[in-house]
Amino acid sequence: MRSLVKKWVVGATVLLGLAFAQNVTITYWQYEFKSKVEAVDELIKRFQAANPGIKVVHQTFPYDAYQQKVASAVPAGQGPDVVNLYYGWLPTWVKAGYLQPLPDSLAKTVDSDFISMVQAAKVNGKLYGVPTAVRSLALFYNKDLFKAAGISAPPKTWGEFVEVGKKLTLKQGDRYTQIGYGIAPDGQDHHLVREVLLRQLGGRPYSDDVKKVTYNTPEGVKALTMYTDWVKQAGIGVPNFFPGNNGYRDGFIAGKIGMIIDGSFAIGTISSGAKFNWGVAELPTERPGARKANFGSFWLHGLTPQATGEKREAAIKFLQFLTSEETQRYWLEKVGELPARKSLIKDPKLSLNPIYGPFVLSLAYAKATPFVDETAQRKVMVDAINRVLLQNANPADSLKQAAAEEQKVLDDFWK
Amino acid sequence: MRLSLARREALWAFAFLLIPLVFFLFIRIWPAFQALWLSLYEWNADPAKRTYVGLEHYRQMLDDKLLRKALLNTLCYTLIGVPLQMVLGLAVALLLNVVERWRDFFRAVYFAPYITPAVAVAWVFSWMLSANFGIVNEILRLLGLPAQPFLQSPRQALLTVTVVVVWQNLGFQAVLFLAGLQNIPREYYEAARIDGADSWALFRHITLPLLNPVIVFSAVIGTIGFLQLFTQVVNLNFTDQGGPLSSTLTLALYIYQQAFGRFELGYAAAITVLLFMIILLITLVQLRLLSRRVEY
Numbered sequence: 001m002r003s004l005v006k007k008w009v010v011g012a013t014v015l016l017g018l019a020f021a022q023n024v025t026i027t028y029w030q031y032e033f034k035s036k037v038e039a040v041d042e043l044i045k046r047f048q049a050a051n052p053g054i055k056v057v058h059q060t061f062p063y064d065a066y067q068q069k070v071a072s073a074v075p076a077g078q079g080p081d082v083v084n085l086y087y088g089w090l091p092t093w094v095k096a097g098y099l100q101p102l103p104d105s106l107a108k109t110v111d112s113d114f115i116s117m118v119q120a121a122k123v124n125g126k127l128y129g130v131p132t133a134v135r136s137l138a139l140f141y142n143k144d145l146f147k148a149a150g151i152s153a154p155p156k157t158w159g160e161f162v163e164v165g166k167k168l169t170l171k172q173g174d175r176y177t178q179i180g181y182g183i184a185p186d187g188q189d190h191h192l193v194r195e196v197l198l199r200q201l202g203g204r205p206y207s208d209d210v211k212k213v214t215y216n217t218p219e220g221v222k223a224l225t226m227y228t229d230w231v232k233q234a235g236i237g238v239p240n241f242f243p244g245n246n247g248y249r250d251g252f253i254a255g256k257i258g259m260i261i262d263g264s265f266a267i268g269t270i271s272s273g274a275k276f277n278w279g280v281a282e283l284p285t286e287r288p289g290a291r292k293a294n295f296g297s298f299w300l301h302g303l304t305p306q307a308t309g310e311k312r313e314a315a316i317k318f319l320q321f322l323t324s325e326e327t328q329r330y331w332l333e334k335v336g337e338l339p340a341r342k343s344l345i346k347d348p349k350l351s352l353n354p355i356y357g358p359f360v361l362s363l364a365y366a367k368a369t370p371f372v373d374e375t376a377q378r379k380v381m382v383d384a385i386n387r388v389l390l391q392n393a394n395p396a397d398s399l400k401q402a403a404a405e406e407q408k409v410l411d412d413f414w415k
Numbered sequence: 416m417r418l419s420l421a422r423r424e425a426l427w428a429f430a431f432l433l434i435p436l437v438f439f440l441f442i443r444i445w446p447a448f449q450a451l452w453l454s455l456y457e458w459n460a461d462p463a464k465r466t467y468v469g470l471e472h473y474r475q476m477l478d479d480k481l482l483r484k485a486l487l488n489t490l491c492y493t494l495i496g497v498p499l500q501m502v503l504g505l506a507v508a509l510l511l512n513v514v515e516r517w518r519d520f521f522r523a524v525y526f527a528p529y530i531t532p533a534v535a536v537a538w539v540f541s542w543m544l545s546a547n548f549g550i551v552n553e554i555l556r557l558l559g560l561p562a563q564p565f566l567q568s569p570r571q572a573l574l575t576v577t578v579v580v581v582w583q584n585l586g587f588q589a590v591l592f593l594a595g596l597q598n599i600p601r602e603y604y605e606a607a608r609i610d611g612a613d614s615w616a617l618f619r620h621i622t623l624p625l626l627n628p629v630i631v632f633s634a635v636i637g638t639i640g641f642l643q644l645f646t647q648v649v650n651l652n653f654t655d656q657g658g659p660l661s662s663t664l665t666l667a668l669y670i671y672q673q674a675f676g677r678f679e680l681g682y683a684a685a686i687t688v689l690l691f692m693i694i695l696l697i698t699l700v701q702l703r704l705l706s707r708r709v710e711y
Contacts, residue, residue, distance in 0.1 A: 071674065
């Protein structure tokens with residue numbers, strides 16, 4: 001009797017399963033950031049309306065706990081199918097088996113339609129993620145402080161930058177009350193040295209295959225010297241002027257810092273916080289008309305090994321939707337991040353916008369550092385800067401040590 | 416068969432002890448063994464792809480400069496922090512023991528930092544210690560002393576973090592010692608005084624020996640706490656965690672970075688095993704040394 005009931009139940013379940021074969025639930029994870037969470041909620045609504053068989057569950061975690069959650073959930077089979085991650089984490093995640101390669105069709109789309117920086121989403125020639133938006137760096141400046149100091153326009157060269165910085169720096173005894181440049185080695189500045197100053201001076205950070213560190217050259221020493229001299233010679237800033245995470249940005253918003261170099265992702269925070277007139281300019285160059293360089297980065301959406309069979313198909317559909325032109329346009333309006341597709345970047349309305357414009361123009365020459373281990377590589381550059389700033393080390397010695405340390409990180413990854 | 420009352424009581428006691436025992440076995444002991452097992456493998460999200468590497472991770476530790484730095488820092492924190500917080504805690508407790516009025520008020524005030532979230536404490540301190548806006552440097556200036564970089568200086572950062580942690584633990588230490596002090600019968604002091612002992616002799620020959628159990632407990636708990644130091648270090652220097660220049664890096668933080676910054680969970684597990692061995696060893700030595708029977 002009992003076995004008969006069991007048969008019935010099993011049979012009914014199979015039938016039901018066939019009837020609703022199109023019903024798939026996939027999970028999307030990202031870290032907690034208000035405007036992004038709202039945007040994804042809205043996008044999921046639109047996606048589900050267009051794909052009635054697919055349900056997307058959206059979960060978010062605080063930034064500090066995000067990687068920890070992913071690290072423990074995916075091996076336990078309880079994590080996301082589609083996951084949002086920083087491009088610098090990609091090689092580490094791929095190596096530890098947290099991502100699966102994407103189909104060739106998506107790789108072709110990335111090659112033809114996305115800006116070249118997105119190539120950093122490939123590991124060993126295979127594509128592991130696609131971004132909705134990209135970011136670049138620019139100079140944010142406080143127009144009111146500029147006016148008060150009698151400066152009419154943002155600096156075009158690093159020489160002007162230092163002069164402007166000096167005028168904006170105010171001291172009372174040994175104490176700074178206002179600084180010209182919000183220096184932050186552990187903020188965006190380690191990128192500034194590696195990807196901006198070094199390349200502007202004609203150097204390059206890594207070999208094409210990313211297996212060799214190539215910044216231990218006269219250009220590299222010059223870049224590090226130039227940067228650290230802003231503190232040591234010109235005195236236009238002090239590290240940790242404002243304490244805390246993102247102190248350089250907080251100090252700028254508080255009106256105590258004249259200029260900061262920050263990413264387009266900071267636009268939202270600054271426009272809602274700053275109670276003064278501010279502007280954005282492309283990064284200065286060495287001489288007028290000299291070579292330009294910028295650091296570009298992005299968050300991308302990848303597939304975990306959990307997405308298999310029907311789930312994988314649904315997840316790929318969702319991925320395509322998340323990175324479509326339509327979504328990217330919505331993302332720009334809602335989140336304020338720049339679209340990753342070439343076609344949208346070319347829109348003159350965007351490049352003429354006084355705030356977005358400088359970032360969009362920078363994208364044309366921005367490069368994303370090909371990190372293999374972002375945590376370790378960031379530390380190498382931050383330490384190289386800090387040895388000079390805090391321990392009075394010679395920039396050449398400090399850079400030499402950094403190159404050796406980073407070479408070991410690369411060797412360990414590729415071995 | 417009828418059991419005696421004592422037996423039945425004992426059986427009930429075992430039954431109730433069994434519940435936490437199961438909990439400890441599965442939630443605490445079992446994962447510890449898993450960590451040991453994990454330390455022998457190269458991590459992969461897919462269990463089938465975890466490769467056995469034997470003692471490779473332990474060999475890797477030998478030429479890991481950052482690990483050595485973290486180890487050294489952790490020992491420095493413990494060697495400075497534990498005696499400091501015990502001496503200060505005892506001093507506060509001795510004073511609290513003397514005052515009759517307002518005792519509860521003082522006790523509450525000293526205890527408050529202990530229950531304040533470490534993240535909030537770290538945030539407030541990073542402002543108080545700021546070179547340009549901090550009240551600490553303001554006070555130094557008023558005293559005619561030069562301003563100090565504190566958390567920004569690779570030389571001062573470790574000591575600064577230690578002091579913040581000690582400040583936060585002080586209330587707990589004081590309450591612990593105060594409880595110990597109040598358990599010492601007054602008659603001992605009175606008798607000794609009649610025999611002509613001075614205050615130092617009272618402290619040396621009555622207070623200290625009778626506080627021995629509390630001292631052992633405080634030393635062991637304090638040491639374990641400092642060996643596992645994490646939250647304050649992370650939050651006092653948020654973006655360059657363990658910095659500047661790794662001067663505040665601890666073993667616990669390094670384990671976290673290896674595991675969740677670099678997904679090297681096998682290596683992280685190996686360092687966890689190392690930390691476990693260190694804590695075990697130090698605790699055993701402390702228990703052996705400190706809980707010697709004292710001759711009164």
